Amino acid sequence: MSSLATGFPIVSRVWSSTIGRKLLVALTGIVLTLFLAGHLAGNLLVFVGREAFNDYAEFLHHMIHGAGVWIARAVLLACLVIHVAATISLTRQNRAARQAYENKATIQATKSSLIMIWTGLTILAFIIFHILHFTVRLSYPEADFQDPLDPERFDAWGMVIKGFTNPATVLFYVIAMGLLCSHISHGVQSMFQTLGLRSQKSAPILRVLSVGYAIVIFCGFVSIPISILVFGYGR
Template sequence: MNSPAFSFPIVTRVWQSTIGRKFLVALTGLVLVLFLAGHLAGNLLVYVGREAFNDYADFLHHMLHGAGVWIARIVLLTCLTVHVAATVSLTRQNKAARQSYECPGTIQASKSSLIMIWSGFTILAFVIFHLLHFTVRVSYPAEAFVDPDYLLATGEERFDAWQMVITGFSNPLVVIFYVIAMSLLCSHLSHGVQAMLQTLGLRSKKTAPALNVLSIGYAALIWIGFVSIPIAILVFQFGR
């Protein structure tokens, strides 16, 4: 059984336990699901306008004297890494177990797991690209955009994050990749949220129908919200 090189016995015991890894997947998944909702709420401020979106970006980068955004990044990247690692480990364990007995149910489960794990890797690649594109600003250094309204009002310069988003999503290839990645993410969510709720003990025969609707509805809401932004910018020339 796979075990990361942790020196803490309790962490090692949790990792070596199938139930422990399932709870790690569920708990890290919960953090990521809540983050997506918050991130979407912030991103939708792009529709409000330059000032609102740049004020939001300023708040994030100056929260806790600049430490807040880095704490959030470390927590999120740690959760994402643990989520992917635990999912891969469980998938490999399930695959090995199926070699000794296979039936239609386990074969179907293997197909679902395969889809989930590959969509997960695609999402991980997208997250890295997204961080490089908009967070690390490989393509858009601080001097690339200056908020003209803020400069006029205060005489001081600040990075124009709103214009960065408009310019970034003016590239059709970026938009296509973004829409594909978000579609895979939401497909992952529609199954993953249900599994997460079941692992956390919130799913039963009585609550299953409502939780299924909740999972699919949440995934659809996230997809519509995130995808609407690049589509509005590219197709409807929003912000240009």
């Protein structure tokens, strides 16, 4: 990321500034956080049934003549890379500040940022696994699934049901979602603070909203694998 910054003066100025990197973390965090809400809404269609979920999957893959899903993936990937790179850069800077000043407040802030970066890297590993599992379909080639209602199209619903019959996959999924939502509950508050929207009066409200949003995201996503593995939904 630093090499990219040196090639573009504006990017270089933003990247060399602590405030600039914090803004990048906040803005990319907003995009990723909003994406989670939309992604969850679409995924919950699995409970509506095979036809509704497969219609949704087909819409995504044919949006803007098939280019829409790739544009979305490119934007999300760019946001993710910038978010992770800026967070790592800020964490390294905080660590250097701790060594220079060694005061309690700085140490506490650095520990908090270290927790955020490790949960963030775990989430990144999960995202890669999730893409390989359900998007690239390394485990489940398209030929393995045909929609019984329309043999000409891929049965995305059936793939999700089969994918979450593996206890190890479900366990990893639940743990990763827990870390993700822990990251969100702290990250959303930080985004508001970076954007200057957090005050002493609004802080308690933002804390409740952040934690509440994280709980909704966690329960929504986890309800799918748990329903399939534990309660036998779709089998």
